[in-house]
Amino acid sequence: MHNEMKTSFLAKPENVIYARTIAVGFLLNLNLEMGVLNEIKTVISEAVTNAIVHGYGSDPSEWVHLNMKYDDEAIEMEVIDHGIGIEDVEKAKEPLYSTKVDEERAGLGFTIMEVFTDWLDVFSTPGMGTTVKMKKKYYVR
Amino acid sequence: MAIRRNTLYIRLNGELDQASSSGLKVRVSEIVNKYYIRNIILNCQKLNFMDSSGIGFIIGRYSQVKVRKGKIVLCEMNDIVERIFNLSGLKKICQVASCEEEAEGYLEVA
Numbered sequence: 001m002h003n004e005m006k007t008s009f010l011a012k013p014e015n016v017i018y019a020r021t022i023a024v025g026f027l028l029n030l031n032l033e034m035g036v037l038n039e040i041k042t043v044i045s046e047a048v049t050n051a052i053v054h055g056y057g058s059d060p061s062e063w064v065h066l067n068m069k070y071d072d073e074a075i076e077m078e079v080i081d082h083g084i085g086i087e088d089v090e091k092a093k094e095p096l097y098s099t100k101v102d103e104e105r106a107g108l109g110f111t112i113m114e115v116f117t118d119w120l121d122v123f124s125t126p127g128m129g130t131t132v133k134m135k136k137k138y139y140v141r
Numbered sequence: 142m143a144i145r146r147n148t149l150y151i152r153l154n155g156e157l158d159q160a161s162s163s164g165l166k167v168r169v170s171e172i173v174n175k176y177y178i179r180n181i182i183l184n185c186q187k188l189n190f191m192d193s194s195g196i197g198f199i200i201g202r203y204s205q206v207k208v209r210k211g212k213i214v215l216c217e218m219n220d221i222v223e224r225i226f227n228l229s230g231l232k233k234i235c236q237v238a239s240c241e242e243e244a245e246g247y248l249e250v251a
Contacts, residue, residue, distance in 0.1 A: 017158065017160065035220075038221045045158055046193055049193075049194060053159065104166065104198065105194075106194075106200060106229060108193040108228070108229055111228070112228060
């Protein structure tokens with residue numbers, strides 16, 4: 001079993017719900033448990049929000065890309081922006097760390113992504129953008 | 142939203158993410174300042190989803206009421222909302238109740 005999808009959307013906050021919804025829709029065939037679907041919904045929400053708020057500084061004319069694929073064992077998700085990038089990825093991944101302290105950000109995005117997936121990697125070049133790759137294993141019911 | 146004594150009742154609906162929390166933040170923080178709100182009860186009965194933007198919203202409101210020695214109590218969280226809540230460490234600054242009545246008990250407003 002193998003399937004792939006790619007989608008792009010403008011970096012607007014209202015598109016975060018779109019990204020979550022199509023991610024879940026794409027995985028409907030897998031008949032996943034509700035808990036697993038909710039975890040995927042949450043990590044997509046976190047990664048896409050990061051791309052919009054941090055990557056693009058909420059510039060709604062920019063594009064965010066969401067790619068997903070699955071095989072018999074795992075689901076792979078990729079969220080890409082061509083925004084400012086992250087200077088220090090390890091620092092960014094620390095729980096409660098946020099560069100936007102005055103904007104009521106929890107600094108938990110990467111922590112949630114790490115807890116809810118089996119594998120997470122962040123590729124970032126300052127000035128070029130960020131790619132967040134996540135992998136989640138699943139079991140057929 | 143409703144106000145009783147100095148407590149603001151917020152009945153959250155749908156999904157609390159970046160888009161919905163930024164609008165809510167403006168409305169709630171205005172009310173908190175205008176009506177000298179000390180405590181906030183967040184009823185999550187109809188909240189289906191929350192991510193870290195929602196956590197940020199709660200932290201922001203906590204810092205607003207903290208200066209008045211107020212409290213934030215959440216009630217009727219479903220499993221997925223409670224998982225994010227537990228993961229966030231918000232337990233240290235907010236209380237959790239099963240229903241609004243129990244939440245009021247924590248605030249001693251009832």
